[in-house]
Amino acid sequence: MRSTPPASRHWDGSPVLAHRARRSLQVTPDGVSRLLRCGQSDRCRECGNRIEWYHRSNRRPVRLHPHELPAARVPVACRWHVSSGVAHPAGDGSSWCRLPHAVVCPARDTPPSPRELAGLRRSLAVRSRRLIDAGLFTPPPASPESPAPRPSLCRPARPIVQLLYVRYLAARPVDEIQCVAQTRRRHRCTSPLLAPDAPGGTWMLVPATATSGQLALPAEVMAVYDLGRVPYAEQLRWRAQRCPQHAASPTAADLAVAEWEPFDPLRHHEHIHARLPAPARHPGSAGRARQGARP
Incomplete structure (x- = not known):
């Protein structure tokens, strides 16, 4: 006859494991990056190949090739x-390293890639062509040589935004900039940054001056x-691209990279508008954006 097992074991003799409380992972509030691993994978807007977003030590994003070389x-x-989780522009002494995607992007008119990376760039170019032929990727249209006539209604698709004494080029209109934080259902927050109960900015006409060492710009003023x-x-x-609700929650992670691009008056000259945007006509928008001109 089999003896009764002790209380610390099951009837078959297997040990009874103590119940462990489930722990939820949280993002460190003072960390350099809040971007989750699932939010790092993306596709290049210019060539359609896979990339991975990482933050540098100065919190600026960088696109890296998804594989180690x-x-x-x-x-x-x-x-x-x-x-x-932070990208550093140097090797770590090991036999493997990461590579910035801009060096091998086949859609960029950059200087020839190093001889060691020419084969990788050719393979990415072939993959881009296959994606285009299969209808899975549409390359961005080339900018026309002659500027197109501007519509009567001025609403910049990529406005110039000045914050923290730095000018950035937004990826979409001001009232459509979306929060990048993760919700409780693990989706990206759909709330806009321009909240009706939060203070907004002011549209202003500022001199379109270039930085030192650059040529003069054709426009005298630009809307910012x-x-x-x-x-x-x-x-x-x-700057963190968060709605007021997620700005008050420092442990909430990000599902996308902030879409701010440092503004360069020569590279982004097609996004310069010499007049203020037209005011919105729908109700409830009077308190969202205030217009003004610098005398």
Whole structure:
């Protein structure tokens, strides 16, 4: 006859494991990056190939090739490594390294790639052509040589926004900039940054001056959505691209990279508008955006 097992074991003799409380992962509030692993994968807008987004130590995003490469095949100036979710522009001493996608992007008219990376760029070009032929990717249209006539209604598709004393080029109109935080259902938040109960910026006409060493611009003034007069905390919220609700939750993760691009008056000259946008006509929008011109 089989003896009765002790209380610490099941009837078949297997040990009884103590119940462990489930722990939820959280993002460190003071961390450099809040981007989740599932939000890093993306496709290049220019060639359609896979990329991975990472943040640098200065919180600026960078696109890396999704696979590691042998360090011996990559020039020293092109080697990157990832440590604790942060990308660093140097090798870490190992035999493997990461590579910025801009070096091998087949859609960019950049100087010829290093000889060691020419084969990788050719394979990415072939993959882009296959995606285009299969209808899975549509390359962006080439900018026309002659400027198209501007419509009567001025509403910049990619406005120039000034915050924290820096000018950025937004990816969409001001009232359509979307929060990048993750909701409780693990989807991207659909709330806009321009909340009706939060202070907004002011449209202003500022001189379209170039930085030192650049040629003069044809336009004398340009329209800028200035957030310099709102509180400092609000400017940080816009820079992090978060709605007021998720700005108050520092542990909420991001599902996308903030879409701010540092504004260059020569590279982005087609997005310069010499007059203020037309005011919105729908009700309830009077408090969202205020227009003004610098005397």
